Amino acid sequence: MNIRLSDDPTDISWEALAVVFHRAPLGERKPEKLREAFTRSPVRCFVWDDDRLIGAGRALTDGVTFAAVFDIVLLPEYQRKGIGSRIMEHLAAASKAPNLILHAVPGKEAFYRKLGFRKMTTAMARFSNPEKQQEQGYIE
Ligand SMILES: CC(C)(COP(=O)(O)OP(=O)(O)OC[C@H]1O[C@@H](n2cnc3c(N)ncnc32)[C@H](O)[C@@H]1OP(=O)(O)O)[C@@H](O)C(=O)NCCC(=O)NCCS
Structure with missing residues (x-):
């Protein structure tokens, strides 16, 4: 490589x-x-x-x-x-x-945690397609 x-x-x-x-x-x-x-x-x-x-x-x-x-x-x-x-x-x-x-792809949080990232307690997003984002696990 x-x-x-x-x-x-x-x-x-x-x-x-x-x-x-x-x-x-x-x-x-x-x-x-x-x-x-x-x-x-x-x-x-x-x-x-x-x-x-x-x-x-x-x-x-x-x-x-x-x-x-x-x-x-x-x-x-x-x-x-x-x-x-x-x-x-x-x-x-x-x-x-x-x-x-x-925002991490669901399941990839450990990669960012190892690099010093921590979960935000008040993060919010306004997505154009909230149903799809909810289905994929990005929003509640
Ligand atoms: C997520 C991604 C970018 C990580 O890059 P990478 O080069 O594989 O990660 P690194 O080798 O630098 O990993 C560093 C540490 O993060 C953690 N980590 C990385 N990928 C992980 C995974 N899939 N699950 C759990 N922990 C993970 C491990 O602790 C790892 O250390 P280790 O290998 O010594 O255990 C890469 O796997 C990828 O391209 N995935 C597909 C696309 C994707 O999901 N991108 C992220 C968007 S949020």
């Missing part, structure tokens, strides 16, 4: 990133939507093994108080090797914000 983290979107195949999301799994994403979300996010991380795109993550930040982390994702064969933790540290450093918030 020759793992490299980069924030440069220039050589990204958004189709390849959609395959990473599909296989991880982290849902079905349209390549064009991924391109928009990642290029508009001020903080990005793409993970390469030599010339193969194997993972990613992104964050929105105000650069002084808060950053929100989204879409940390790795191909299954690269999971549980410490790479997800490296993505988080890359995003945290690049966000330049002391406070990070996120």
Whole structure:
């Protein structure tokens, strides 16, 4: 393995990133939507093994108080090797914000707990499709 983290979107195949999301799994994403979300996010991380795109993550930040982390994702064969933790540290450093918030995929809380995250007691979300989010375990 020759793992490299980069924030440069220039050589990204958004189709390849959609395959990473599909296989991880982290849902079905349209390549064009991924391109928009990642290029508009001020903080990005793409993970390469030599010339193969194997993972990613992104964050929105105000650069002084808060950053929100989204879409940390790795191909299954690269999971549980410490790479997800490296993505988080890359995003945290690049966000330049002391406070990070996120919502975990149900079942993945332990990954974030190990990185110092704690459950928020008053977190709330207004989703466009609350029934689906409730079904998936994101809201009560
Ligand atoms: C979740 C994910 C990003 C974690 O990245 P990773 O590289 O596999 O995690 P790391 O190897 O850095 O794990 C660090 C620690 O977090 C914990 N952890 C990681 N994945 C876990 C899991 N699935 N279940 C329980 N604990 C987990 C472990 O304590 C692990 O340490 P250990 O392997 O020494 O026991 C990755 O597994 C992934 O892409 N999953 C599919 C997509 C997804 O669900 N993304 C998260 C969106 S919220």
